Amino acid sequence: MSAPLAESLSVVLLLAVLACTVVRPWGRSEAVFAVPAAGLVIAAGAVPLEHARAEAGRLGPVIGFLAAVLVLARLCDDEGLFRACGAWMARTAAGRPHRLLAQVFALASLITAVLSLDATIVLLTPVVFATVARLGARPGPHIHACAHLSNTASLLLPVSNLTNLLAFDATGLDFTRFAALMALPWLVAIGTEYVVFRRYFAADLAAGAQAPPAAAPAEVPVFALATVAGTLAGFVVTSAFGVEPAWAALAGAAVLAVRALARRRTTPGALLRAASVPFLAFVLALGVLVRAVVDNGLAGGLGRLVPDGTGLWALLALAALAALLANLVNNLPAVLVLLPLTAPAGPGAVLAVLLGVNIGPNLTYTGSLATLLWRRIVHEHDETVALGEFTRLGLLTVPAALVLSVTALWASLALIGP
Incomplete structure (x- = not known):
């Protein structure tokens, strides 16, 4: 296949898969469209089979971690x-x-930082809906907070977001150093969002709410909390010894799974469903599609836009480029495309890209899979989310959070060192 034809095929199939991910024709899983598309680019020669295998090998530990943490979050629920x-x-x-x-x-x-953004969207958002209904409060500010923080609050740890996991090796950092460099940007971004939310939703927050009927406090799940804490410690230990974090997540999930199975609170089938195998297949297929696009010319074009250096202005430009790309093609393809171009500049450049692909998706529905899933959950609760309001709120939060968090990253790099 000629290079122009291979590039055109790869781009068209990637855009088609992303469109199907947003629209979800006939309610089908994303994998129904992504897996055949990945097979087609391999069969057509748009990406060599050895490159596809290499991409699958690179994504294998990431997908394993994602499966384990999804099961862990469901068992905590x-x-x-x-x-x-x-x-x-x-x-x-x-x-x-x-x-x-x-x-x-x-x-x-x-929850986003420790159990990943999927737990915030899938498990916390319905709880927030129930709490708001119980108090008679207006849902807008609280429900939008779940969406925004599933993206923004996923900056802190390598395990908080799939984008972080994909970029972790490229940073060359260990678990604790990654967290140390991202702690200040994480706090600054969340603080910026909170200030904007307080002002934007001032009327909703001033409307008041009612006290719920008196009820006994819910029992604190000590065993689950202890397991999560042990899993988090495991991430630190495995990173120190160069072991993939997936093993720590698997150990935590296994501890809760054995307990749940012994008490007959779950079944093997339920654990398999919690792992969301179709979504894992989608992530793998998406990686192959992006590799095809990168191999056939996109890397060269984007390479001319990537700034040199890791000064403040270069970091701001990188974050802005990453945010723009995330909103155009979703944050997972964006980080896969940008990593090879920014990794040679050092960890500061990669972390700036993460700020862009994690904060930027709050601007549009299509910016991240988490936001798309959040919109589905909102609709299931018979709540309407106006596109105009979501975009206006994004325009108020994203630029401010990006500028301030990138500045905080630059300061952290200066104080702690890359």
């Missing part, structure tokens, strides 16, 4: 972790929507 969070919010925020918003910000940030 089965243990009552998210119900306990909802009961705590309802009990302590009664009649005070401002406090409820602060609690949603705190919980969503913590």
Whole structure:
């Protein structure tokens, strides 16, 4: 196949798969469209089979981690972790929507950082809906907070987001150093979002809410919390010894799975469904499609736009480019495309890309898979999310959060060192 034809085929198939991911024709899984498309680019010779195998090998540990953490989050839900969070919010925020918003910000940030953004979207968002309904508060600020923080709050740890996992090796950092460099940008980005939310939703937050009927405090799932803490410690230990974090996530999921199976709270089939095998296949197929696009010329074109150096202006330009690309083609393809171009410049450049692909998707529905999934969950709860309001809120939060968090990253690099 000629190079122009291979490039055209790769780009058309990638865009078609992304469009199907947004629209989900006939309610089908993303994998139904992505897997055949990946097979087609391999069969047509747009990407050599050895390149596809190399991409699969590179993504294997990432996909393994994703499966383990999805199971871990679901088992934590089965243990009552998210119900306990909802009961705590309802009990302590009664009649005070401002406090409820602060609690949603705190919980969503913590859950996203430790259990990944999927847990915030799939497990915390329904709990927030139930809590808001119980208090009679207006849902807008609290539900939008779940969407925004599933992206913004995923900056802290290598395990907080699939984009971070994809970029972790390219940074050359260990787990603790990654977290140390991203801690200040994480806090600054979340703080910026909170200030904007307080002002943007001032009328909704001033409307008041009612106190819920008195109820006994929900039981704190100590075993689940201890397992999550042990898993987090495992990430640090495995990183120190050069072991993939997937093994720590697998150990944590296995501990809770054995307990749940022994108590008959789950089944092997339920654990398999929790791992979301079709979504894992989609991630793998998407990686192959992006590799085809990169191999056939996109890397050269984007390479001319990537700034040199890791000074403040270069980091700002990198983050802006990453945010723009994430909103055009989704953040997963964006990070896969940009990593080979920025990794030679050092960890600062890669971390700036992560700021762009994690904060930037709050601007449009298509920026991240998490936002698309959030929109589906919102519709399932008979709530309407106006595109105009989502975009206006994104225009107020994304540029400010990007500029301030990139500046914080630049300061962290200067103080801590790359």
